[in-house]
Amino acid sequence: MCAATQEPLRPLTSxxxxxxxxxxxxxxxxxxxxxxxxxHDRQLPLVEYLTLMHLSEAPDRRLRxxxxxxxxxxxxxxxxxxxxxxxxxxxxxxxxxxxxxxGWNAVLTDDGYARLQTAWPSHLNAVRRRLIDHFDGVDLDExxxxxxxxxxxxxxx
Amino acid sequence: MCAATQEPLRPLTSxxxxxxxxxxxxxxxxxxxxxxxxxHDRQLPLVEYLTLMHLSEAPDRRLRxxxxxxxxxxxxxxxxxxxxxxxxxxxxxxxxxxxxxxGWNAVLTDDGYARLQTAWPSHLNAVRRRLIDHFDGVDLDExxxxxxxxxxxxxxx
DNA sequence: TTTTATTGCTTGCCGAGACAAGTACCCCGG
DNA sequence: CCGGGGTACTTGTCTCGGCAAGCAATAAAA
Numbered sequence: 365m366c367a368a369t370q371e372p373l374r375p376l377t378s379x380x381x382x383x384x385x386x387x388x389x390x391x392x393x394x395x396x397x398x399x400x401x402x403x404h405d406r407q408l409p410l411v412e413y414l415t416l417m418h419l420s421e422a423p424d425r426r427l428r429x430x431x432x433x434x435x436x437x438x439x440x441x442x443x444x445x446x447x448x449x450x451x452x453x454x455x456x457x458x459x460x461x462x463x464x465x466x467g468w469n470a471v472l473t474d475d476g477y478a479r480l481q482t483a484w485p486s487h488l489n490a491v492r493r494r495l496i497d498h499f500d501g502v503d504l505d506e507x508x509x510x511x512x513x514x515x516x517x518x519x520x521x
Numbered sequence: 522m523c524a525a526t527q528e529p530l531r532p533l534t535s536x537x538x539x540x541x542x543x544x545x546x547x548x549x550x551x552x553x554x555x556x557x558x559x560x561h562d563r564q565l566p567l568v569e570y571l572t573l574m575h576l577s578e579a580p581d582r583r584l585r586x587x588x589x590x591x592x593x594x595x596x597x598x599x600x601x602x603x604x605x606x607x608x609x610x611x612x613x614x615x616x617x618x619x620x621x622x623x624g625w626n627a628v629l630t631d632d633g634y635a636r637l638q639t640a641w642p643s644h645l646n647a648v649r650r651r652l653i654d655h656f657d658g659v660d661l662d663e664x665x666x667x668x669x670x671x672x673x674x675x676x677x678x
Numbered sequence: 679t680t681t682t683a684t685t686g687c688t689t690g691c692c693g694a695g696a697c698a699a700g701t702a703c704c705c706c707g708g
Numbered sequence: 709c710c711g712g713g714g715t716a717c718t719t720g721t722c723t724c725g726g727c728a729a730g731c732a733a734t735a736a737a738a
Contacts, residue, residue: 379661386668392594393675437549466703466716498670511543513655518550623686623733
């Protein structure tokens with residue numbers, strides 16, 4: 365059970381160590397930088413942007429609160445508050461589910477869709493400048509496959 | 522100035538898009554998973570662990586508050602509070618600088634060093650299981666170089 | 679030397695988000 | 709039809725961490 369005894373405790377190689385430390389830096393720095401860019405450029409923080417984005421891609425531009433939380437990697441209560449913020453700006457509205465009286469759909473409004481389109485260039489630019497531009501000449505698909513395995517290992521207990 | 526007009530607004534390719542989304546997932550998921558592992562295994566959250574780690578690697582096991590904040594990618598005030606938490610547990614103590622009456626050194630105590638050694642296996646295990654194990658057969662050094670460029674682009678304005 | 683600007687750290691205040699408790703609703707067995 | 713357990717979301721409460729203001733101490737200027 366105790367993690368310490370599951371493995372023979374071979375330390376990381378120096379390459380592994382260097383990689384891990386650099387990744388830690390990127391993990392702490394990259395979201396801050398992109399959020400900073402977007403917030404100062406178009407006044408739409410990253411979490412809000414991603415939430416609108418997920419809605420815009422959903423059928424009928426609507427998603428159950430729990431599904432939206434899942435998509436955005438947020439707790440359900442966290443998403444309640446994000447949607448509350450977006451609702452006060454008129455970008456999203458909450459509509460009671462027809463089939464299930466317990467459930468609510470977050471629905472992207474036309475204003476919300478317009479807002480998303482306005483913010484998109486800013487997002488795109490930030491992602492390019494901070495991230496994608498630095499991947500010239502590497503096999504992105506291979507990276508994606510590896511990262512998918514990592515993401516899988518992180519969602520399991 | 523406006524990011525939207527700097528570039529011709531070429532959208533991301535589908536490979537770039539997929540990569541970015543997977544990375545977002547890893548960025549939100551991986552620290553949570555490692556922190557979860559460490560907190561439940563040895564009661565030492567990731568931020569605290571990394572702080573002790575940086576101290577242990579510094580000459581004389583001590584570092585100015587600002588240097589420590591920088592190393593851990595935290596604001597100075599954030600580090601004040603982390604060190605305060607560690608100090609109440611006796612893992613770190615704050616010592617006034619001799620040369621500069623304004624400055625303080627965070628010094629790793631013997632208890633702190635012992636605590637770090639205790640937590641290390643748990644950290645190592647989490648990092649392997651959640652991250653490193655999934656990089657078989659890829660060129661880690663290449664990844665590290667790319668990530669260093671990204672990190673550089675994230676610390677610049 | 680006295681004044682002023684700068685630096686290093688801490689504290690007050692606030693927003694974000696996680697967890698747990700609460701509320702409303704569904705569904706199933708009787 | 710009713711009661712009890714499960715589900716969907718919200719709200720109360722907490723911790724974390726960022727920013728800006730405050731407080732010393734140093735450095736620079738007068």
